[in-house]
Amino acid sequence: xxxxxxxxxxxxxxxxxxxxxxxxxxxxxxxxxxxxxxxxxxxxxxxxxxxxxxxxxxxxxxxxxxxxxxxxxxxxxxxxxxxxxxxxxxxxxxxxxxxxxxxxxxxxxxxxxxxxxxxxxxxxxxxxxxxxxxxxxxxxxxxxxxxxxxxxxxxxxxxxxxxxxxxxxxxxxxxxxxxxxxxxxxxxxxxxxxxxxxxxxxxxxxxxxxxxxx
Amino acid sequence: xxxxxxxxxxxxxxxxxxxxxxxxxxxxxxxxxxxxxxxxxxxxxxxxxxxxxxxxxxxxxxxxxxxxxxxxxxxxxxxxxxxxxxxxxxxxxxxxxxxxxxxxxxxxxxxxxxxxxxxxxxxxxxxxxxxxxxxxxxxxxxxxxxxxxxxxxxxxxxxxxxxxxxxxxxxxxxxxxxxxxxxxxxxxxxxxxxxxxxxxxxxxxxxxxxxxxxxxxxxxxxxxxxxxxxxxxxxxxxxxxxxxxxxxxxxxxxxxxxxxxxxxxxxxxxxxxxxxxxxxxxxxxxxxxxxxxxxxxxxxxxxxxxxxxxxxxxxxxxxxxxxxxxxxxxxxxxxx
Numbered sequence: 001x002x003x004x005x006x007x008x009x010x011x012x013x014x015x016x017x018x019x020x021x022x023x024x025x026x027x028x029x030x031x032x033x034x035x036x037x038x039x040x041x042x043x044x045x046x047x048x049x050x051x052x053x054x055x056x057x058x059x060x061x062x063x064x065x066x067x068x069x070x071x072x073x074x075x076x077x078x079x080x081x082x083x084x085x086x087x088x089x090x091x092x093x094x095x096x097x098x099x100x101x102x103x104x105x106x107x108x109x110x111x112x113x114x115x116x117x118x119x120x121x122x123x124x125x126x127x128x129x130x131x132x133x134x135x136x137x138x139x140x141x142x143x144x145x146x147x148x149x150x151x152x153x154x155x156x157x158x159x160x161x162x163x164x165x166x167x168x169x170x171x172x173x174x175x176x177x178x179x180x181x182x183x184x185x186x187x188x189x190x191x192x193x194x195x196x197x198x199x200x201x202x203x204x205x206x207x208x209x210x211x212x213x214x
Numbered sequence: 215x216x217x218x219x220x221x222x223x224x225x226x227x228x229x230x231x232x233x234x235x236x237x238x239x240x241x242x243x244x245x246x247x248x249x250x251x252x253x254x255x256x257x258x259x260x261x262x263x264x265x266x267x268x269x270x271x272x273x274x275x276x277x278x279x280x281x282x283x284x285x286x287x288x289x290x291x292x293x294x295x296x297x298x299x300x301x302x303x304x305x306x307x308x309x310x311x312x313x314x315x316x317x318x319x320x321x322x323x324x325x326x327x328x329x330x331x332x333x334x335x336x337x338x339x340x341x342x343x344x345x346x347x348x349x350x351x352x353x354x355x356x357x358x359x360x361x362x363x364x365x366x367x368x369x370x371x372x373x374x375x376x377x378x379x380x381x382x383x384x385x386x387x388x389x390x391x392x393x394x395x396x397x398x399x400x401x402x403x404x405x406x407x408x409x410x411x412x413x414x415x416x417x418x419x420x421x422x423x424x425x426x427x428x429x430x431x432x433x434x435x436x437x438x439x440x441x442x443x444x445x446x447x448x449x450x451x452x453x454x455x456x457x458x459x460x461x462x463x464x465x466x467x468x469x470x471x472x473x474x475x476x477x478x479x480x481x482x483x484x485x486x487x488x489x490x491x492x493x494x495x496x497x498x499x500x501x502x503x504x505x506x507x508x509x510x511x512x513x514x515x516x517x518x519x520x521x522x523x524x525x526x527x528x529x530x531x532x533x534x535x536x537x538x539x540x541x542x543x544x545x546x547x548x549x550x
Binding site for chain 2: 016059060061062063065066069099101102104107150151152154179180183184
């Protein structure tokens with residue numbers, strides 16, 4: 001099937017119509033299209049278009065969430081057990097640090113990365129720094145992502161790198177994002193990168209993974 | 215010219231003896247007094263005492279009997295968790311995803327949750343300061359209260375999945391804000407700032423704001439004015455440039471603008487509305503010590519000819535911010 005055969009699914013995903021996207025994904029699967037192609041020619045294309053549209057000025061949570069939900073519904077349908085490691089390009093560990101129960105931003109980053117074909121291990125909210133480091137080691141993660149809406153978690157963010165280094169994971173990148181954290185510089189937070197938006201963070205991680213693969 | 219006169223003059227674009235300085239110092243007053251936020255947000259007398267002590271030390275032109283966005287939702291049945299060093303968070307929402315706002319009743323500000331504590335703080339502040347310093351209250355805007363009743367994720371999906379139920383919760387939230395805001399004015403507030411972070415273009419698109427929120431915010435501003443507010447103030451952080459032009463039509467006398475929006479752009483979009491901003495809140499925490507005083511001087515210079523400006527941050531200054539940063543700003547404002 002040519003890429004144009006995926007137009008209906010891509011349009012449904014971009015409209016945030018999860019029911020239509022799911023129906024179209026199932027139709028394609030019934031027609032013999034592989035799960036891999038649903039991801040590469042459907043989900044990734046939709047996320048790419050959304051990425052182009054979402055400049056800092058035009059990024060808004062509502063549209064991203066609706067597209068992200070549609071992508072997640074399709075992924076869950078074609079991979080009920082989760083995206084297989086062989087299919088996922090790299091693994092990232094993500095969490096909202098202890099004391100911060102806001103996980104909307106984290107969930108959006110997760111949806112964007114899954115939509116781009118990555119494997120994401122989500123430690124949820126209110127997550128201790130040590131749990132992040134432990135998961136990074138266990139999952140052989142390429143990066144640890146921390147999201148923060150409120151300023152009191154800043155001291156914890158600064159401790160993530162040391163927790164990774166204590167486990168011999170100095171090469172694992174640390175990326176921060178969220179309304180509070182993005183107002184500070186990477187050096188202030190002791191992280192490798194501060195993402196302005198979910199797509200900005202994804203773009204940094206794509207560069208990182210590509211660089212490591214070379 | 216006293217502080218209240220200075221701010222009201224800026225709102226009317228009249229000359230002021232110096233730039234009004236109205237940093238959004240909510241829980242910071244507790245930190246400065248060595249008081250835990252869990253006590254501060256629940257005790258009206260403590261809140262008033264901390265605000266008065268802070269104002270005496272910094273000379274800021276306004277005090278706030280406002281702490282967090284959990285007051286209304288708690289009064290309506292949500293369960294909150296309190297912390298010593300950060301604001302309370304909702305741990306169980308008043309509305310389940312399948313619920314409609316119709317199951318809730320309007321709160322009684324004299325009785326429900328922490329509303330009486332806030333009213334008490336306002337009364338004490340007004341008695342202590344009279345009409346010398348602006349006494350401000352605060353309410354959650356409709357989109358923000360809706361998200362505090364259902365949870366942000368649920369309410370954002372609701373916008374797409376069940377528009378009538380979403381609009382019903384917005385209308386309910388407007389009624390709550392008018393009732394609670396009117397009670398605050400009755401208790402002593404000169405004005406009530408409307409905090410509506412969930413209406414930021416970072417959260418919902420500008421078309422959504424225009425269609426669904428402008429009419430409701432207009433109703434809310436009119437309600438507060440009718441209750442006796444000396445001015446209305448819309449407080450939305452983030453990249454608000456696309457929605458600023460609507461602030462005038464919905465009746466906001468004071469418009470907060472955040473660091474994303476350049477002063478010239480804000481002036482162009484709101485030529486006859488008093489602008490309050492736009493220092494970066496988290497610069498007050500940065501160990502690299504951004505030069506806030508220099509930024510403040512640049513802002514004051516940018517508005518020197520226009521007037522209609524209040525020096526503050528584009529969002530709340532965090533409770534853990536350094537006192538010296540704020541004192542430095544107060545000094546800049548005192549000179550300009």
